Amino acid sequence: MAKRIAIDARKFHDFGIGTYIRQIAVQLHASPGDLEYVLLCRPDDAAKLAMLLPRFERVTTSAGAYSLGEQFRIPWRLLRTGADLLHEPHYVLPPLTQCRSVVTIHDCIHLMFPQYLPNSLAYYYARGAMYAATHRADRVITVSEASKRDILRYYDIPPEKVQVIYNAMDERFLTPPDEETTDRVRQRYQLTHPFVLYVGNIKPHKNIERLVAAFSLARPLGPEGLKLVIVGDDLSNYPKLRQVVHRHQLDKHVRFLGYQPQETLASFYRLAGAFVFPSLYEGFGLPPLEAMACGTPVVTSNVSSLPEVAGGAALLVDPTSTEAIADGMVQALTNAAVSTRLREAGPRRAREFSWARSARQLEAVYREVLAR
DSSP: OOOEEEEEOTTTTSSTHHHHHHHHHHHHHTOOSSOEEEEEEOGGGHHHHHHHOTTSEEEEOOOOTTSTTHHHHHHHHHHHHTOSEEEESSSOOOTTOOSEEEEEOOOOHHHHOGGGSSSHHHHHHHHHHHHHHHHHSSEEEESSHHHHHHHHHHSOOOGGGEEEOOOOOOGGGGSOOOHHHHHHHHHHTTOOSOEEEEESOOOGGGOHHHHHHHHHHHGGGSSTTOEEEEESSOGGGOHHHHHHHHHTTOTTTEEEEEOOOHHHHHHHHHHOSEEEEOOSOOSSOHHHHHHHHTTOOEEEESSTTHHHHHTTSSEEEOTTOHHHHHHHHHHHHHOHHHHHHHHHHHHHHHTTOOHHHHHHHHHHHHHHHHTO
């Protein structure tokens, strides 16, 4: 009788973890293996998942993420599905889960930067949930060696219990969009000047205030008319950032364009003179990999997982130094030898990551846990 794997897909449409769930699910769906899969999903996602992943059974639940209800409803739904193993793609593993389990912990940001959480209760919830997950799960998956070191630093578990399975970018980033699409993006967003690009959310640990300050130093030394374009988040949630832009008198030179779909984003990467990602902490760091896939010169931080992901195909800078970020920006924009090297090395490095490979490794973990 085939073994049944349940995957908690309630965050299917989210950013970050949602991308992880979508990519892994699509790759597992394409696998010819003998494992059966069940997706625990929101009621309003069931129809779309039926079209996208028709071979997978869908079981709906209204349990909210990080809620008391999920501690009881998820185990109850699991019993009704007859699942042999549950994969939780985040750090919450309900303690009443009866079957074997695998949990993915992407990073330890809540433990390393508790000041960015809304209150102390959120910190203790995250710490307690991660403790339970790391100790109760049969296997812990994480997305970089840096994240594995962080997990082992906070939780006393055997190192062999934690396995690194890298994330990857969508391989479509490796294929240049047609000229018509790129021209349309250029015209629609009036990208007529050279610009530096940032993609991602603008939460405090992303270090965007320091990025803006660094841009103010780099702008006089870069190409004439240089702009900073920030894509991927709603500025209204971070009014302080607008004040930083105003303080540096950059109102006409910094643009916030919000979320962009992948097709448009690929054009942004290729139109940019450089991509700058000075985050203070990342479990993996997908945007620099996407930029490298597009052949865009990348400047990123020399901390956490980012050097591991860059693999020598990006300029690494101290994210706590405004001057270092600015210097990296200027080097990528004005030093032809540096720019050429990064444009050639980026796609080569990006091709070393593959969601298909990650899914095969994950499936091997499922089989190993089930065979115990």
